[in-house]
Amino acid sequence: MSDDTPKLGAIDRRGLLARISIFASLSDADLDRLVEITTVKPLRAKQTLFHKGETAVALYGVMNGRLKASAAGADGKEVVFALMDPGEVVGEIALLDSEPRSATVVAMEKSELLCLDRRDFLPFVEKHPAVAIELASLLASRLRKLSEVMEDTLFLTLPSRLAKKILMLAQSYGKPTDDGVMIELKLPQQELGELVGTSRESINKQLRAWVEEGLVRVDRGYITVLNRDGLEHLARFLML
Secondary structure, three states, X not given: OOOOOOOOXXXXXXXXXXXXXXXXXXXXXXXXXHHOOEEEEEXXXXXXXXXXXXXXXXXXXXXXXXXXXXXXOOOOOEEEEEEEOOOOEEOHHHHHHOOOOOOEEEEOOOEEEEEEEHHHHHHHHHHOHHHHHHHHHHHHHHXXXXXHHHHHHHHEOHHHHHHHHHHHHHHHHEEEOOOOEEEOOOOOHHHHHHHHOOOHHHHHHHHHHHHHHOOEEEEOOEEEEOOHXXXXXXXXXXXX
8 A cells, every 4th residue: 555545444444335335235244354455545636547448457435535437439529427426336347347447437526445456356255145236236227327328318409418417416416405406516517518428518508598597507617406397397308
């Protein structure tokens, strides 16, 4: 472990491991064994964890911070597949099938990850079937989300895709206010565009239109949903 790696005690690391979905069912004794084979990896904001195409050598659990997984589309534009928050797992697919990484993962803000080397993780899974079951459930969930992203891109217009994404962000990161729900996640318009497969300019134009219509408010990069019913209507009915 390098000198700049945070020195978390075993109890702290065990508690953090327990927050990671695939390890939630483990006993304290099993978590203690897992602690012994983990290291802590810090990331600066905008630092890349790994690139698409690289060889997979480790599995990561998000302790704090936030990451995004993305890849370039056929037109060269970056498409964001997922945002990963504390308690989520990163890099499990390539680790299991020994294929190159399927996406590039970058820290959106200062983050800390728990790192499990492949040579340690796979034997641990073989001895703990509950982890394997949770991992299979996670992979199924990721597959469903990826399928939904592809369907949305093919069949929904930009306003519909953006409305749907904003509603999902409000559900995950929303804070009720006097006049709506504020999304407590500051996403630059470039990154919001990457989430729905379009340009920053298109996002800016659409948000300005919705501000004028009273659907949303945009203040210093934070979006507040003012008319949920209006966005839900857009999300459901604007097909290509």
